[in-house]
Amino acid sequence: MLIRPAPDLRECDVTDRALYLDRRRFLALAAAALFPVGRAGAAPLDYARGVVTLDDKPTSFEAASTYNNYYEFGTDKADPARTAPGRLKTRPWSVVVEGECARPGTIAFEDLVKPHRLEERVYRMRCVEGWSMVIPWVGVPLGELLKRFEPTSKAKFVEFVSLADRDQMPGLRVPILNWPYTEGLRMDEAMHPLTILAVGMYGQELPAQNGAPLRLVVPWKYGFKSIKSIVRIRFSETRPATAWNDxxxxxxxxxxxxxxxxxxxxxxxxxxxxxxxxxxxxxLPFNGYAEQVAGLYAGMDLRVEY
Amino acid sequence: MARWLKPGVFALSLMPLAWLAWRAFSDDLGVNPVETINRTTGDWALRFLLLALAVTPLRRVTGWAPLARLRRMVGLFAFFYVCLHLASYVGLDLFFDWQALLKDVAKRTYITLGMGCFVLLLPLAVTSTDGMIRRLGGRAWRRLHRLVFPASVLAVAHFWLMVKADIREPLLYAVILSLLLGSRLWRRGRA
Known part of the structure; x- marks a missing residue:
């Protein structure tokens, strides 16, 4: 599969974060750059710019970081931005990789991500509720990362599990979903070059409310598939249970x-x-990514397999 | 005190709208302003509907007769916020896409119920004047205005079915409504 390399990529295609913040904020940011105290948890990242771009104008960072569905931190979309920062402890962080693979184990976040080049990918994000955003993610292709664990021929699906810690996540006290949040992909979906594990957005580390330190991004699926704050990855032969489907x-x-x-x-x-x-x-069908991903579902009745 | 009751409640009843207008004016409607307006007007429509239903039980419990004078006004405020809610859905959310509206009303249960609620409340608002009460006669008027009971059930169901997973808020309204309707049934049973 080809991710079209955006032949006419210009600098302005990937708008610098500061440019679409208002001027006062820009000045504050400039001051922060001169006197690098930094916003809490907003470490800038080193990444390859504009690996995948879009003509659509990115959503403001402000909106993308204050309008979140992250029920572990409350069901109102304003809740996570209020309750997650400071509560969610993103370091040290480790991920358990297990199931149908030759090299299972527990791996520290840094060791998981470090061997890969971080890439900026501007993707549409369509929520099942009927709203959408355009977000410049920073992350690594999931497929390349998964290959390091050498999934066996029995690995037909990948399951992801979110952190579920009552001390950090006040929303867990409300039994809305069957915690921990789980998600899953078919192996070919997981290996698809558009699928990434994001560690940042807008050029900096993920804010807690956006699923720090590590989240899935599958741009052709509804947003809830893109599970946040992943602590466990499991290769399996059978289709895993997933939170909202359950x-x-x-x-x-x-x-x-x-x-x-x-x-x-x-x-x-x-x-x-x-x-x-x-x-x-x-x-748009497949959120505008039909050309790249429709082939994955050839022969399937998408009205039945929705 | 009774003298100031009605104007006081009238002014108070406008506060949610004033607050919303102030937020709109100061660009403080949040990330999804259309959703904020829709939700806020809908919340207050439901709250005023329940308040209108609470007037009579409250009067009976407290024995304070002047409360009765509030019933029509609070009921009309419920209808007022219902109209704002409907206008925001049709005008802001759908941007007067009538075809989409018809499809929604036919296909989406929660919208069908919400629209049903509006249709039931409409004749009540129209017949709320003294003249209409006289013209209809007290008995027929009272019978007609019992439509407020099914309308309020539809309103709570409309909210309940709209919510994705966290039903705590619609559940709270459902409990309050059950108490308000239950108190009436209980009275009838004893009479």
Missing amino acids: YAPREYGFYSNVNPEVDHPRWSQATERRIGEFRRRPT
């Missing part, structure tokens, strides 16, 4: 590919509101 199988399928033709039973998926825009816009 909660309401009729409403949230295992695949959950963005599809304007298949409505959520309770609301339409034909259109979306791009955060920052007033009018709704049409939702």
Whole structure:
């Protein structure tokens, strides 16, 4: 598969974070750059710019970091930005890799990520609720990372598990989903070059409320597939249980590919509101990535396997 | 005190709208302003509906007769916020896409229920004047206005079905509504 290398990539395609913050903020940022105290947990990253770009204008960092669905930190979209920073302890962090692979083990976050080049990828993010954003992620291709653990021929699926720590996550006291949050991909979806593990966004480390220190990003699927704060990766032969599918199988399928033709039973998926825009816009099949990923689902009835 | 009751409650009832307008004016509607307006007007429509239903039980419990004079006004404020909520959904959210509206009403249970609630409340608002009460006659008017009970059930169901997973808030409204309706049934049973 080819990620089109954006032949006409200009510097302005990947807008620098500071440019779309308002001026006062820009000045504050400039001051912070001169006197590097830094915002808590917002370490800048070293990464390859513009590996995947978009013509769509990125959502403001402000919006992307204050409008979050992260139920472990509360069900209101403003909750995670209030409760996660300072509570979620992202270092030290380690990930357990297990299941159908030759090299299972527990690996420190740094060792997991360090062998890879960090890449900036500007992706659309479409929430199942009918809103969307455009986010410049910084991360590593999941497939390359998974290969290091040498999955066996029995590995047909990959399961991901989020942190579930009552001391850090006040939302866990409410038994809404079956904690810990789990997600899963078919092996070919996981190995697809568009699928990444993100460690940052907007050029800096992920804010806690966006799933620090490590989250999945699968841009052609509804946002809830992109599981946050991953502590466990398991290769399996059978399809893993996933949190929202468990909660309401009729409403949230295992695949959950963005599809304007298949409505959520309770609301339409034909259109979306791009955060920052007033009018709704049409939702694109596979969130605009059909050319790259539709082949993964050839021969499947997407109305049944939603 | 009774003299100031009605104007006081009238002013108070406008506060949610004033607050929302102030937030809109100061660019403080959050990341998704359309959603904020939709949710806020809907929340207050439901709250005023429950408040209107609470007036009579409250009067009976306290024995304070002047409360009765609030019933029509609070009920009309409920309808007022219902209208704002509907206008925000049709005008801001759908941007007057009538086809999408028809599809939503036909296909989406929670929208069907919400629209049903509006349709039930509409004749109540229209017949809320003294003239209409006289014209209909007290008995027919009272019977017609019992529509507020199914309308309030639809309103809570509308909210309940809209919520993705965290049903604590609609559950709270459902409990309050059950108490308000239950107290009436209990009274009837004893009479």
